Amino acid sequence: MALSIVSDDASVQEQQIQEQIFQCIDEYKDSIFNAGAGAGKTYALIESLKYIINTKGDRLNYHNQHVICITYTNVATNEIKERLGNTTLVKVSTIHERLWDLIKDYQKQLVQIHIEKLNEEINKINQELETESKFARYQNLSDKETFISIMNQNREAFYQNKDKGASDFRTAIKLFLDEQYHSLLDNVSNFKSLVGKLYKIQDFQECLEKIECNEENYKTIFYDARFNTDKLHRMLISHDTLLEYAYKLINKYDLIKQIIIDKYPYILVDEYQDTHKNVVQILNLLSQYSTQINHKLFVGYFGDTAQNIYDDGVGKDIFNLHQNLENIAKNFNRRSTIEVIDVINKIRNDEIQQQSIYEDADGGLVKFYSGNQDDIDSFIDKCKDDWNINQDNKLHCLVLTNELVAKYNGFENIYQKLKNTKYYRSKWQNINTEILSQDLSKLGKIPNFLYRLIEFKYKIENPQTPITSLINEKIYKQLTFKQLRELIELFKTIDTISLKSFIESMLNKYNETDNESYKKVIEDLLELADYTFDFVLDYMLNSLFRGIDETEIEESKNRLIELLEVSNDEYIAWFNYLNKIESEEVIYHTYHGTKGEEYDNVVIIMQNNFRRNDNKFSNFFSSYPNEDGLSDNDLAKYTDTKNLLYVSCSRAKYNLRIFYLDDISDFKDGIESIFNNICEY
DNA sequence: ACCCTATTGATTTTT
DNA sequence: TCAATAGGGT
Numbered sequence: 001m002a003l004s005i006v007s008d009d010a011s012v013q014e015q016q017i018q019e020q021i022f023q024c025i026d027e028y029k030d031s032i033f034n035a036g037a038g039a040g041k042t043y044a045l046i047e048s049l050k051y052i053i054n055t056k057g058d059r060l061n062y063h064n065q066h067v068i069c070i071t072y073t074n075v076a077t078n079e080i081k082e083r084l085g086n087t088t089l090v091k092v093s094t095i096h097e098r099l100w101d102l103i104k105d106y107q108k109q110l111v112q113i114h115i116e117k118l119n120e121e122i123n124k125i126n127q128e129l130e131t132e133s134k135f136a137r138y139q140n141l142s143d144k145e146t147f148i149s150i151m152n153q154n155r156e157a158f159y160q161n162k163d164k165g166a167s168d169f170r171t172a173i174k175l176f177l178d179e180q181y182h183s184l185l186d187n188v189s190n191f192k193s194l195v196g197k198l199y200k201i202q203d204f205q206e207c208l209e210k211i212e213c214n215e216e217n218y219k220t221i222f223y224d225a226r227f228n229t230d231k232l233h234r235m236l237i238s239h240d241t242l243l244e245y246a247y248k249l250i251n252k253y254d255l256i257k258q259i260i261i262d263k264y265p266y267i268l269v270d271e272y273q274d275t276h277k278n279v280v281q282i283l284n285l286l287s288q289y290s291t292q293i294n295h296k297l298f299v300g301y302f303g304d305t306a307q308n309i310y311d312d313g314v315g316k317d318i319f320n321l322h323q324n325l326e327n328i329a330k331n332f333n334r335r336s337t338i339e340v341i342d343v344i345n346k347i348r349n350d351e352i353q354q355q356s357i358y359e360d361a362d363g364g365l366v367k368f369y370s371g372n373q374d375d376i377d378s379f380i381d382k383c384k385d386d387w388n389i390n391q392d393n394k395l396h397c398l399v400l401t402n403e404l405v406a407k408y409n410g411f412e413n414i415y416q417k418l419k420n421t422k423y424y425r426s427k428w429q430n431i432n433t434e435i436l437s438q439d440l441s442k443l444g445k446i447p448n449f450l451y452r453l454i455e456f457k458y459k460i461e462n463p464q465t466p467i468t469s470l471i472n473e474k475i476y477k478q479l480t481f482k483q484l485r486e487l488i489e490l491f492k493t494i495d496t497i498s499l500k501s502f503i504e505s506m507l508n509k510y511n512e513t514d515n516e517s518y519k520k521v522i523e524d525l526l527e528l529a530d531y532t533f534d535f536v537l538d539y540m541l542n543s544l545f546r547g548i549d550e551t552e553i554e555e556s557k558n559r560l561i562e563l564l565e566v567s568n569d570e571y572i573a574w575f576n577y578l579n580k581i582e583s584e585e586v587i588y589h590t591y592h593g594t595k596g597e598e599y600d601n602v603v604i605i606m607q608n609n610f611r612r613n614d615n616k617f618s619n620f621f622s623s624y625p626n627e628d629g630l631s632d633n634d635l636a637k638y639t640d641t642k643n644l645l646y647v648s649c650s651r652a653k654y655n656l657r658i659f660y661l662d663d664i665s666d667f668k669d670g671i672e673s674i675f676n677n678i679c680e681y
Numbered sequence: 682a683c684c685c686t687a688t689t690g691a692t693t694t695t696t
Numbered sequence: 697t698c699a700a701t702a703g704g705g706t
Contacts, residue, residue: 239696
């Protein structure tokens with residue numbers, strides 16, 4: 001087996017790099033550890049944490065001090081906690097969790113910052129209303145006040161009709177809006193945007209008054225990691241606003257800086273390239289203040305600029321935001337064969353050029369194929385053949401959108417039918433979190449409801465399910481053995497042909513049976529007000545099609561029934577996806593979603609366009625490797641694409657194939673410089 | 682045929 | 697939110 005023999009020489013060098021980090025820790029020298037994909041970055045981070053525990057632990061304990069380790073995702077937090085083992089000395093968490101923990105007790109100061117923010121926002125909106133051309137008609141109104149007051153009085157009607165088409169909306173608004181204002185309705189989307197802004201101003205002003213009057217619920221700021229929307233007028237802040245407030249608070253109050261520094265003398269940041277600018281600025285403030293008051297503080301960043309694939313991340317900008325960082329680089333690769341390393345080195349094309357740490361690192365296969373859309377399936381089959389793909393040797397296929405992930409993983413209909421509901425059409429940002437998040441606490445209301453049903457159905461169908469996982473402990477403890485058996489028999493009689501018939505049958509039995517335990521289990525599971533199929537349908541309708549017209553109710557219900565009639569196979573595929581159960585031989589992911597993962601066999605489906613950029617990948621290959629001639633804007637796009645390509649290609653350990661769906665003749669030179677030659681498929 | 686405006690349609694990931 | 701397209705006016 002390849003990738004197993006580490007030479008003594010490399011081993012020594014690797015240890016020396018680790019010692020450099022230790023030295024920075026000892027000397028409280030802020031540092032940045034740069035390591036390409038598969039270099040063992042997390043390993044270096046964990047070793048550093050262990051070093052601090054072992055050499056500074058007693059002193060930290062004595063002073064009741066702790067080490068902070070912040071990560072970008074909950075998944076990363078859990079991984080580090082697991083690999084580090086049990087320790088109370090190190091506080092591992094996501095950035096947001098830690099920052100909120102640090103600032104949440106300074107409510108008086110936070111509310112002050114909130115007041116400033118509300119005033120800023122009001123000014124900003126007023127500015128937009130006065131200057132933007134789409135509000136020209138509003139600007140020319142002689143009596144804005146009357147218009148504003150009419151719209152404020154008819155808020156409910158506005159929101160009720162907001163999602164209707166342009167002409168219906170116009171008719172509805174004209175019912176209460178005086179004729180002199182009708183010209184504002186010429187462009188309906190501008191009108192909606194205008195009124196939305198006016199309402200916001202109104203909300204913010206009312207909020208300011210309530211804070212002023214010291215009203216209940218307006219004395220503190222709230223943050224909930226599960227929701228990412230600012231409801232500033234209700235004192236509720238989003239993830240980004242949390243970072244903003246934290247920065248402002250820490251910037252403003254030296255005492256808070258000192259408290260943090262004295263409590264947490266070591267701060268380590270995982271995946272620094274993806275952390276938000278505000279976070280680096282906060283750490284920079286702390287670092288500078290620690291020098292000023294001569295209290296010791298160590299800040300260590302771990303990451304790789306070439307793996308910055310999220311818009312908010314600082315990327316290379318970190319060197320401007322936090323100066324005088326000691327640069328430590330590790331150019332070994334512990335993951336891939338030399339064939340893969342060669343390609344990813346060419347993609348990043350910068351000072352970090354990796355070499356394998358192994359003596360036996362060859363034997364990988366990398367190929368670029370040019371093909372087309374219709375041949376994706378047959379291409380995958382060819383790869384399965386060529387690489388002997390089976391249950392123990394899986395193929396991981398990377399596609400660009402979640403929609404395709406849903407389709408290829410076998411639950412296209414569930415995804416599409418949920419997507420085409422009123423709720424998800426108006427809140428498209430929520431689709432992927434609420435339907436596809438593998439963090440189950442993030443599932444939307446109805447997806448979560450469906451999930452609980454499938455889970456229960458699956459448990460009933462599977463004879464190996466232990467009773468303890470099927471029935472709540474409180475319930476089964478009170479049952480005799482005979483009663484328990486009766487209950488299970490009763491479950492087994494529930495029809496499982498489709499999710500729809502499962503619900504119907506389950507609820508019919510609920511209403512027929514006098515078995516109280518059965519009722520209790522169903523009540524625990526569904527938590528409904530009423531246990532009939534019609535009620536379930538109304539419940540779903542209320543959530544996914546809230547506020548639709550009378551005339552559309554029947555059709556919407558039918559669409560929900562269609563959703564419940566999607567095949568069991570699809571529901572199982574969705575269930576497995578959410579639980580990361582990889583039961584198929586080929587697993588599909590988005591490019592972004594594979595960050596931090598590694599796979600033996602990787603196929604990447606690629607095309608010119610992505611999101612609103614018609615030529616994302618084609619432009620990259622056209623420009624490669626001459627990035628010098630690019631404008632700032634083009635260079636930013638080039639780097640974005642380069643990083644995404646780097647992250648996806650560097651997942652592969654042995655076998656890597658790119659399958660490109662568009663005509664590549666215009667940029668084949670760029671492709672050949674990276675992948676050597678292009679195969680026709 | 683051309684221009685301007687309104688409407689529709691597409692959109693990754695994490696907190 | 698933004699870009700592509702449809703539609704209306706000249």
